[in-house]
Amino acid sequence: xxxxxxxxxxxxxxxxxxxxxxxxxxxxxxxxxxxxxxxxxxxxxxxxxxxxxxxxxxxxxxxxxxxxxxxxxxxxxxxxxxxxxxxxxxxxxxxxxxxxxxxxxxxxxxxxxxxxxxxxxxxxxxxxxxxxxxxxxxxxxxxxxxxxxxxxxxxxxxxxxxxxxxxxxxxxxxxxxxxxxxxxxxxxxxxxxxxxxxxxxxxxxxxxxxxxxxxxxxxxxxxxxxxxxxxxxxxxxxxxxxxxxxxxx
Amino acid sequence: xxxxxxxxxxxxxxxxxxxxxxxxxxxxxxxxxxxxxxxxxxxxxxxxxxxxxxxxxxxxxxxxxxxxxxxxxxxxxxxxxxxxxxxxxxxxxxxxxxxxxxxxxxxxxxxxxxxxxxxxx
Numbered sequence: 001x002x003x004x005x006x007x008x009x010x011x012x013x014x015x016x017x018x019x020x021x022x023x024x025x026x027x028x029x030x031x032x033x034x035x036x037x038x039x040x041x042x043x044x045x046x047x048x049x050x051x052x053x054x055x056x057x058x059x060x061x062x063x064x065x066x067x068x069x070x071x072x073x074x075x076x077x078x079x080x081x082x083x084x085x086x087x088x089x090x091x092x093x094x095x096x097x098x099x100x101x102x103x104x105x106x107x108x109x110x111x112x113x114x115x116x117x118x119x120x121x122x123x124x125x126x127x128x129x130x131x132x133x134x135x136x137x138x139x140x141x142x143x144x145x146x147x148x149x150x151x152x153x154x155x156x157x158x159x160x161x162x163x164x165x166x167x168x169x170x171x172x173x174x175x176x177x178x179x180x181x182x183x184x185x186x187x188x189x190x191x192x193x194x195x196x197x198x199x200x201x202x203x204x205x206x207x208x209x210x211x212x213x214x215x216x217x218x219x220x221x222x223x224x225x226x227x228x229x230x231x232x233x234x235x236x237x238x239x240x241x242x243x244x245x246x247x248x249x
Numbered sequence: 250x251x252x253x254x255x256x257x258x259x260x261x262x263x264x265x266x267x268x269x270x271x272x273x274x275x276x277x278x279x280x281x282x283x284x285x286x287x288x289x290x291x292x293x294x295x296x297x298x299x300x301x302x303x304x305x306x307x308x309x310x311x312x313x314x315x316x317x318x319x320x321x322x323x324x325x326x327x328x329x330x331x332x333x334x335x336x337x338x339x340x341x342x343x344x345x346x347x348x349x350x351x352x353x354x355x356x357x358x359x360x361x362x363x364x365x366x367x368x369x370x
Contacts, residue, residue, distance in 0.1 A: 040296075040297050044299045044300070046288055046291075046300030046302070049287075049288060049300075155296065158265070159265075159296065160265065220273075223297070224293045225298075226298055227291050227293075227298035227300050228291065229276060229291070
Protein backbone atom coordinates (compact mmCIF):
# COMPACT_ATOMS: atom_id res chain seq x y z
CA UNK A 1 0.00 0.00 0.00
CA UNK A 2 1.24 3.48 -0.79
CA UNK A 3 2.38 5.71 1.99
CA UNK A 4 3.85 9.17 2.09
CA UNK A 5 6.88 10.27 4.07
CA UNK A 6 6.33 13.94 4.83
CA UNK A 7 9.08 16.49 4.64
CA UNK A 8 10.24 19.39 2.52
CA UNK A 9 9.89 17.09 -0.46
CA UNK A 10 7.26 14.45 0.42
CA UNK A 11 8.06 10.95 -0.79
CA UNK A 12 5.46 8.43 -1.81
CA UNK A 13 6.56 4.84 -1.37
CA UNK A 14 5.29 1.30 -1.15
CA UNK A 15 6.50 -1.26 1.36
CA UNK A 16 6.20 -5.02 1.29
CA UNK A 17 6.99 -7.00 4.44
CA UNK A 18 8.79 -5.49 7.43
CA UNK A 19 11.91 -3.54 6.46
CA UNK A 20 12.94 -3.22 10.11
CA UNK A 21 12.83 -6.95 10.84
CA UNK A 22 16.21 -8.33 11.85
CA UNK A 23 17.39 -11.20 9.68
CA UNK A 24 19.96 -12.51 7.28
CA UNK A 25 18.65 -10.80 4.16
CA UNK A 26 18.10 -7.04 4.33
CA UNK A 27 15.19 -5.36 2.61
CA UNK A 28 15.50 -4.51 -1.07
CA UNK A 29 15.32 -0.84 -2.01
CA UNK A 30 14.00 -0.41 -5.57
CA UNK A 31 14.88 2.81 -7.42
CA UNK A 32 12.93 3.43 -10.62
CA UNK A 33 14.10 5.13 -13.81
CA UNK A 34 13.61 8.60 -15.23
CA UNK A 35 10.00 9.50 -15.99
CA UNK A 36 8.69 6.34 -14.35
CA UNK A 37 7.47 5.61 -10.82
CA UNK A 38 7.63 2.70 -8.41
CA UNK A 39 4.42 1.22 -9.70
CA UNK A 40 5.25 1.22 -13.41
CA UNK A 41 8.87 0.27 -12.98
CA UNK A 42 8.60 -2.43 -10.32
CA UNK A 43 5.06 -3.44 -9.39
CA UNK A 44 3.47 -3.82 -12.79
CA UNK A 45 6.56 -5.58 -14.07
CA UNK A 46 6.24 -8.37 -11.51
CA UNK A 47 9.17 -7.68 -9.19
CA UNK A 48 7.39 -8.35 -5.89
CA UNK A 49 6.70 -11.93 -7.00
CA UNK A 50 10.27 -12.30 -8.25
CA UNK A 51 11.65 -11.15 -4.89
CA UNK A 52 9.12 -13.00 -2.79
CA UNK A 53 10.30 -13.48 0.75
CA UNK A 54 12.28 -10.23 0.80
CA UNK A 55 11.01 -7.04 2.38
CA UNK A 56 10.73 -4.35 -0.30
CA UNK A 57 10.91 -0.57 -0.20
CA UNK A 58 9.86 1.10 -3.43
CA UNK A 59 9.77 4.91 -3.43
CA UNK A 60 8.81 7.38 -6.12
CA UNK A 61 11.95 9.47 -6.57
CA UNK A 62 11.48 13.21 -6.12
CA UNK A 63 9.99 14.77 -9.23
CA UNK A 64 8.19 11.51 -10.03
CA UNK A 65 4.91 9.74 -9.35
CA UNK A 66 3.29 10.77 -6.09
CA UNK A 67 6.37 12.40 -4.59
CA UNK A 68 7.10 16.10 -4.32
CA UNK A 69 8.17 17.90 -7.46
CA UNK A 70 10.47 20.83 -6.73
CA UNK A 71 10.99 23.24 -9.60
CA UNK A 72 14.70 23.97 -9.21
CA UNK A 73 17.39 21.91 -10.93
CA UNK A 74 19.55 21.83 -7.82
CA UNK A 75 16.91 19.81 -5.98
CA UNK A 76 17.59 16.83 -8.23
CA UNK A 77 21.28 16.12 -7.85
CA UNK A 78 22.23 12.53 -7.09
CA UNK A 79 23.29 13.54 -3.58
CA UNK A 80 19.84 14.99 -2.88
CA UNK A 81 18.13 11.85 -4.11
CA UNK A 82 20.51 9.67 -2.09
CA UNK A 83 19.63 11.89 0.87
CA UNK A 84 15.94 11.16 0.33
CA UNK A 85 16.69 7.45 0.37
CA UNK A 86 18.56 7.71 3.68
CA UNK A 87 15.67 9.70 5.14
CA UNK A 88 13.26 6.99 4.02
CA UNK A 89 15.42 4.13 5.32
CA UNK A 90 15.74 5.92 8.67
CA UNK A 91 11.97 6.39 8.88
CA UNK A 92 11.40 2.71 8.15
CA UNK A 93 14.06 1.49 10.54
CA UNK A 94 16.05 -0.17 7.77
CA UNK A 95 19.71 0.03 8.72
CA UNK A 96 20.98 -1.65 5.59
CA UNK A 97 19.47 -2.58 2.25
CA UNK A 98 20.24 -4.26 -1.03
CA UNK A 99 19.77 -1.46 -3.56
CA UNK A 100 18.42 -2.22 -7.03
CA UNK A 101 18.23 0.63 -9.51
CA UNK A 102 17.04 0.85 -13.08
CA UNK A 103 18.57 3.46 -15.39
CA UNK A 104 18.54 6.79 -13.53
CA UNK A 105 17.60 4.78 -10.44
CA UNK A 106 20.87 2.89 -10.82
CA UNK A 107 22.83 6.15 -11.06
CA UNK A 108 21.31 7.24 -7.76
CA UNK A 109 21.69 3.83 -6.13
CA UNK A 110 25.40 4.09 -6.96
CA UNK A 111 25.44 7.50 -5.27
CA UNK A 112 23.68 6.11 -2.21
CA UNK A 113 26.20 3.28 -1.88
CA UNK A 114 29.10 5.68 -2.40
CA UNK A 115 28.01 8.36 0.06
CA UNK A 116 26.42 6.10 2.65
CA UNK A 117 28.47 2.92 2.48
CA UNK A 118 27.07 1.48 5.68
CA UNK A 119 23.55 1.55 4.32
CA UNK A 120 24.01 -0.66 1.26
CA UNK A 121 24.98 -4.33 1.38
CA UNK A 122 24.78 -5.12 -2.33
CA UNK A 123 24.13 -3.03 -5.39
CA UNK A 124 22.37 -3.93 -8.62
CA UNK A 125 22.78 -1.50 -11.53
CA UNK A 126 20.25 -2.41 -14.20
CA UNK A 127 19.78 -0.64 -17.53
CA UNK A 128 22.84 1.41 -16.71
CA UNK A 129 26.27 2.07 -18.16
CA UNK A 130 29.07 4.63 -17.98
CA UNK A 131 28.01 6.63 -21.05
CA UNK A 132 26.36 10.03 -20.70
CA UNK A 133 22.60 9.35 -20.95
CA UNK A 134 22.00 13.01 -21.86
CA UNK A 135 24.45 13.01 -24.78
CA UNK A 136 23.28 15.30 -27.54
CA UNK A 137 20.25 16.53 -25.61
CA UNK A 138 19.42 20.19 -25.07
CA UNK A 139 18.12 19.91 -21.52
CA UNK A 140 16.69 23.43 -21.71
CA UNK A 141 14.51 22.60 -24.71
CA UNK A 142 13.43 19.03 -24.10
CA UNK A 143 9.98 19.63 -25.53
CA UNK A 144 11.50 19.70 -28.99
CA UNK A 145 14.76 17.86 -28.49
CA UNK A 146 15.36 15.08 -31.01
CA UNK A 147 18.06 13.18 -29.11
CA UNK A 148 17.23 9.74 -27.65
CA UNK A 149 16.87 11.35 -24.26
CA UNK A 150 14.55 14.04 -25.61
CA UNK A 151 12.31 11.38 -27.10
CA UNK A 152 12.27 9.44 -23.82
CA UNK A 153 11.37 12.65 -22.01
CA UNK A 154 8.29 13.17 -24.18
CA UNK A 155 7.15 9.57 -23.72
CA UNK A 156 7.49 10.15 -19.98
CA UNK A 157 5.21 13.14 -20.41
CA UNK A 158 2.35 10.84 -21.38
CA UNK A 159 2.51 8.97 -18.05
CA UNK A 160 -0.34 10.22 -15.85
CA UNK A 161 0.88 12.36 -12.97
CA UNK A 162 4.16 13.32 -14.59
CA UNK A 163 5.08 16.98 -14.72
CA UNK A 164 7.36 17.71 -17.66
CA UNK A 165 8.84 20.85 -16.09
CA UNK A 166 9.79 18.95 -12.94
CA UNK A 167 11.21 16.11 -15.05
CA UNK A 168 13.29 18.56 -17.08
CA UNK A 169 14.62 20.09 -13.87
CA UNK A 170 15.41 16.57 -12.69
CA UNK A 171 17.33 15.84 -15.91
CA UNK A 172 19.37 19.04 -15.50
CA UNK A 173 20.04 18.32 -11.84
CA UNK A 174 21.24 14.82 -12.63
CA UNK A 175 23.30 16.04 -15.59
CA UNK A 176 25.02 18.60 -13.36
CA UNK A 177 26.85 15.68 -11.74
CA UNK A 178 28.23 13.61 -14.62
CA UNK A 179 28.80 10.00 -13.69
CA UNK A 180 32.37 8.98 -13.05
CA UNK A 181 33.46 5.35 -12.55
CA UNK A 182 35.89 6.46 -9.86
CA UNK A 183 35.51 6.36 -6.97
CA UNK A 184 33.31 3.26 -6.96
CA UNK A 185 31.28 2.01 -4.04
CA UNK A 186 33.03 -0.75 -2.13
CA UNK A 187 30.16 -3.22 -2.18
CA UNK A 188 29.44 -6.26 -4.36
CA UNK A 189 27.77 -5.14 -7.56
CA UNK A 190 25.86 -6.71 -10.40
CA UNK A 191 25.20 -5.07 -13.77
CA UNK A 192 22.20 -6.23 -15.76
CA UNK A 193 20.63 -4.94 -18.97
CA UNK A 194 19.01 -5.84 -22.24
CA UNK A 195 21.45 -6.88 -24.93
CA UNK A 196 20.20 -4.01 -27.12
CA UNK A 197 20.10 -1.39 -24.37
CA UNK A 198 21.89 1.67 -25.73
CA UNK A 199 21.79 3.38 -22.33
CA UNK A 200 23.72 0.45 -20.89
CA UNK A 201 26.32 0.39 -23.67
CA UNK A 202 29.79 -0.29 -22.27
CA UNK A 203 28.38 -1.63 -19.02
CA UNK A 204 30.94 -4.41 -19.45
CA UNK A 205 33.77 -1.89 -19.22
CA UNK A 206 32.42 -0.34 -16.07
CA UNK A 207 31.66 -3.73 -14.54
CA UNK A 208 35.19 -4.91 -15.24
CA UNK A 209 36.62 -1.90 -13.43
CA UNK A 210 34.39 -2.77 -10.46
CA UNK A 211 35.17 -6.50 -10.57
CA UNK A 212 31.49 -7.16 -11.20
CA UNK A 213 29.55 -9.45 -13.52
CA UNK A 214 27.21 -8.29 -16.29
CA UNK A 215 24.03 -10.14 -17.18
CA UNK A 216 22.61 -9.40 -20.64
CA UNK A 217 19.05 -10.29 -21.58
CA UNK A 218 18.89 -11.42 -25.23
CA UNK A 219 16.66 -9.42 -27.53
CA UNK A 220 15.74 -6.78 -24.98
CA UNK A 221 16.27 -3.02 -25.05
CA UNK A 222 16.19 -0.27 -22.44
CA UNK A 223 12.39 -0.09 -22.37
CA UNK A 224 11.54 -3.76 -22.11
CA UNK A 225 14.35 -5.48 -20.21
CA UNK A 226 13.02 -4.45 -16.81
CA UNK A 227 10.22 -7.03 -16.77
CA UNK A 228 12.32 -9.89 -18.19
CA UNK A 229 12.35 -13.11 -16.24
CA UNK A 230 16.07 -13.58 -16.93
CA UNK A 231 16.83 -10.20 -15.37
CA UNK A 232 14.77 -10.94 -12.28
CA UNK A 233 16.35 -14.34 -11.81
CA UNK A 234 19.84 -12.89 -12.08
CA UNK A 235 19.03 -10.21 -9.50
CA UNK A 236 17.29 -12.61 -7.16
CA UNK A 237 20.25 -14.98 -7.34
CA UNK A 238 22.80 -12.23 -6.79
CA UNK A 239 20.96 -10.91 -3.75
CA UNK A 240 20.50 -14.40 -2.29
CA UNK A 241 23.97 -15.90 -2.44
CA UNK A 242 26.19 -15.67 0.59
CA UNK A 243 29.21 -13.91 -0.84
CA UNK A 244 28.85 -12.80 -4.44
CA UNK A 245 31.65 -11.65 -6.69
CA UNK A 246 31.94 -7.96 -7.42
CA UNK A 247 33.85 -5.69 -5.13
CA UNK A 248 35.30 -6.21 -1.68
CA UNK A 249 33.18 -7.43 1.18
CA UNK B 250 -13.08 -37.28 -12.92
CA UNK B 251 -12.97 -33.77 -11.66
CA UNK B 252 -15.06 -31.29 -13.57
CA UNK B 253 -13.01 -28.83 -15.52
CA UNK B 254 -14.16 -25.76 -17.30
CA UNK B 255 -12.28 -24.00 -20.07
CA UNK B 256 -11.72 -20.34 -19.46
CA UNK B 257 -10.28 -17.98 -22.00
CA UNK B 258 -8.54 -14.93 -20.66
CA UNK B 259 -8.56 -11.90 -22.93
CA UNK B 260 -5.98 -9.13 -22.97
CA UNK B 261 -7.19 -6.78 -20.25
CA UNK B 262 -7.35 -3.03 -20.51
CA UNK B 263 -3.85 -1.92 -19.55
CA UNK B 264 -4.98 1.63 -18.94
CA UNK B 265 -4.06 4.99 -20.39
CA UNK B 266 -6.02 4.44 -23.57
CA UNK B 267 -3.74 1.66 -24.81
CA UNK B 268 -5.49 -0.63 -27.28
CA UNK B 269 -2.83 -3.25 -27.91
CA UNK B 270 0.28 -4.89 -26.53
CA UNK B 271 3.09 -7.08 -27.83
CA UNK B 272 3.80 -10.45 -26.26
CA UNK B 273 7.39 -10.36 -25.01
CA UNK B 274 7.60 -13.75 -23.32
CA UNK B 275 5.24 -16.47 -22.19
CA UNK B 276 5.95 -17.52 -18.63
CA UNK B 277 3.80 -20.65 -18.89
CA UNK B 278 3.31 -23.24 -21.63
CA UNK B 279 0.42 -25.49 -22.66
CA UNK B 280 0.15 -28.36 -20.19
CA UNK B 281 1.62 -26.33 -17.31
CA UNK B 282 -0.28 -26.17 -14.09
CA UNK B 283 -0.40 -22.57 -12.89
CA UNK B 284 -1.45 -20.97 -9.65
CA UNK B 285 -3.65 -17.95 -9.47
CA UNK B 286 -1.47 -14.81 -9.54
CA UNK B 287 1.57 -16.74 -10.74
CA UNK B 288 3.45 -14.98 -13.55
CA UNK B 289 1.70 -15.75 -16.84
CA UNK B 290 2.97 -13.51 -19.59
CA UNK B 291 5.15 -10.50 -20.15
CA UNK B 292 3.75 -7.81 -22.45
CA UNK B 293 5.01 -4.53 -23.84
CA UNK B 294 2.94 -1.49 -24.69
CA UNK B 295 4.15 1.72 -26.26
CA UNK B 296 4.69 3.03 -22.76
CA UNK B 297 6.00 0.21 -20.65
CA UNK B 298 6.56 -3.47 -20.10
CA UNK B 299 4.23 -5.35 -17.77
CA UNK B 300 3.93 -8.81 -16.31
CA UNK B 301 0.41 -10.21 -16.20
CA UNK B 302 -0.36 -12.67 -13.40
CA UNK B 303 -2.63 -15.62 -14.01
CA UNK B 304 -6.29 -14.84 -13.24
CA UNK B 305 -6.96 -18.56 -12.60
CA UNK B 306 -5.54 -21.60 -10.93
CA UNK B 307 -5.60 -24.41 -13.45
CA UNK B 308 -3.86 -25.89 -16.45
CA UNK B 309 -2.80 -23.89 -19.47
CA UNK B 310 -4.57 -25.31 -22.51
CA UNK B 311 -3.74 -22.90 -25.32
CA UNK B 312 -1.77 -19.73 -25.93
CA UNK B 313 -3.49 -17.54 -28.50
CA UNK B 314 -0.51 -15.42 -29.53
CA UNK B 315 3.14 -16.03 -30.30
CA UNK B 316 6.00 -14.15 -28.74
CA UNK B 317 6.47 -10.97 -30.74
CA UNK B 318 2.82 -10.88 -31.81
CA UNK B 319 0.60 -7.84 -31.23
CA UNK B 320 -2.64 -8.53 -29.36
CA UNK B 321 -5.63 -6.19 -29.20
CA UNK B 322 -7.32 -5.42 -25.89
CA UNK B 323 -10.26 -7.82 -25.57
CA UNK B 324 -8.68 -10.48 -27.80
CA UNK B 325 -8.05 -13.98 -26.52
CA UNK B 326 -4.68 -14.38 -24.84
CA UNK B 327 -4.71 -17.77 -23.17
CA UNK B 328 -7.17 -20.57 -22.42
CA UNK B 329 -7.09 -22.45 -19.13
CA UNK B 330 -8.75 -25.62 -17.89
CA UNK B 331 -10.01 -24.68 -14.47
CA UNK B 332 -11.04 -27.35 -11.98
CA UNK B 333 -14.41 -27.18 -10.38
CA UNK B 334 -18.01 -27.41 -11.47
CA UNK B 335 -19.21 -24.89 -13.97
CA UNK B 336 -20.45 -21.78 -12.28
CA UNK B 337 -18.02 -22.01 -9.37
CA UNK B 338 -14.82 -21.78 -11.34
CA UNK B 339 -15.21 -18.05 -11.67
CA UNK B 340 -13.88 -17.64 -8.15
CA UNK B 341 -10.39 -17.49 -9.53
CA UNK B 342 -11.15 -14.40 -11.54
CA UNK B 343 -12.72 -12.27 -8.87
CA UNK B 344 -13.05 -8.72 -9.94
CA UNK B 345 -13.55 -9.50 -13.61
CA UNK B 346 -16.87 -8.16 -14.67
CA UNK B 347 -18.95 -9.74 -17.34
CA UNK B 348 -18.18 -13.40 -16.80
CA UNK B 349 -21.55 -14.53 -15.64
CA UNK B 350 -23.53 -17.41 -17.03
CA UNK B 351 -22.95 -21.10 -17.29
CA UNK B 352 -20.96 -23.18 -19.70
CA UNK B 353 -22.52 -26.20 -21.43
CA UNK B 354 -22.60 -29.37 -19.35
CA UNK B 355 -22.18 -31.76 -22.25
CA UNK B 356 -21.52 -31.89 -25.94
CA UNK B 357 -18.42 -30.12 -27.20
CA UNK B 358 -15.72 -29.03 -24.89
CA UNK B 359 -16.98 -25.81 -23.39
CA UNK B 360 -15.26 -22.78 -24.86
CA UNK B 361 -16.08 -19.20 -24.54
CA UNK B 362 -14.42 -15.87 -24.60
CA UNK B 363 -14.00 -13.96 -21.43
CA UNK B 364 -13.90 -10.25 -21.79
CA UNK B 365 -13.03 -7.66 -19.25
CA UNK B 366 -15.04 -5.16 -21.20
CA UNK B 367 -17.42 -5.50 -24.08
CA UNK B 368 -15.79 -5.30 -27.50
CA UNK B 369 -16.34 -2.18 -29.50
CA UNK B 370 -18.95 -3.04 -32.08
